Amino acid sequence: MSSKMLSAMVVLIACVAAPAFGQAPPAGGGQGGGQGGPGGRPDFAQMRKMFEDRMKQQLEVTDEQWTALQPKIEKVQQLQRDAQGRGMFGFGRGPGGQGGQDQQLSPVQEKVKALQDAVASPDATPDDVKAKLDALRQAKAKAREELAKAQDDLRGAINLKQEAVFVVMGMLD
Numbered sequence: 607m608s609s610k611m612l613s614a615m616v617v618l619i620a621c622v623a624a625p626a627f628g629q630a631p632p633a634g635g636g637q638g639g640g641q642g643g644p645g646g647r648p649d650f651a652q653m654r655k656m657f658e659d660r661m662k663q664q665l666e667v668t669d670e671q672w673t674a675l676q677p678k679i680e681k682v683q684q685l686q687r688d689a690q691g692r693g694m695f696g697f698g699r700g701p702g703g704q705g706g707q708d709q710q711l712s713p714v715q716e717k718v719k720a721l722q723d724a725v726a727s728p729d730a731t732p733d734d735v736k737a738k739l740d741a742l743r744q745a746k747a748k749a750r751e752e753l754a755k756a757q758d759d760l761r762g763a764i765n766l767k768q769e770a771v772f773v774v775m776g777m778l779d
Contacts, residue, residue: 661775665768678760682777685756688714688749691742714749717742 661679662672691714711719721738724730757778761769772778 661771664771665764667768675760675763678756678763679777681756682753682760684712685749685753686777688712689746689753691718691746712749714742714745717745 658672658676665672665675667675717738721735721742724735724738727734760772761778764772769778
C-alpha cells in the first residue's frame with residue numbers, strides 16, 4: 607500500500623472516529639453487548655452516517671447539494687477500492703457484508719473472488735491461476751480508467767475549496 611493511500615486511510619479513520627470520542631455511550635451499552643457496543647460488532651451504517659455528516663460539514667453543502675454529490679462520491683470510492691483490488695474488503699462490503707445481504711459484486715470483486723478460488727483449489731493449474739491473475743489485472747486497469755473519469759466528473763461538480771477537501775481525503779489527486 608502506498609504511503610499516500612495509508613495517509614488517506616488515517617485521515618478517513620480520524621474523521622470517522624473523532625466525533626465518536628466526544629459522545630456518551632449508548633443506553634444499555636454494557637460490556638460485550640449489542641451492535642457497535644464494547645465487544646460487539648461495529649455498526650457500519652452508523653459509521654457511514656458519521657463519515658457522511660463530517661464530509662457534508664467539511665464541504666459546507668446543503669442537503670440538496672449533497673444529494674447531487676453523493677452518487678459521484680460513492681462512485682469514486684468504489685472505483686478507488688476496485689483500482690487497488692480492495693473491493694471485497696471494505697467496511698462490510700462484498701458477499702454477505704451488510705446485514706447478511708448479498709450485494710452485486712463489481713467486475714474487480716468478481717475477478718478477486720475467482721483468483722482466490724483458483725489459488726485455494728488443489729486442482730488449479732498454473733495456467734488457471736495465471737489466467738485469473740491476468741483477468742484481475744485487466745479489470746483493475748479498466749477500473750483505474752473509469753476512476754479517472756469519475757474523479758473528473760466529481761471535480762466538475764465542486765468548487766475549489768471542496769476540491770481541496772477531497773484532495774486531503776485522498777479521493778482526488
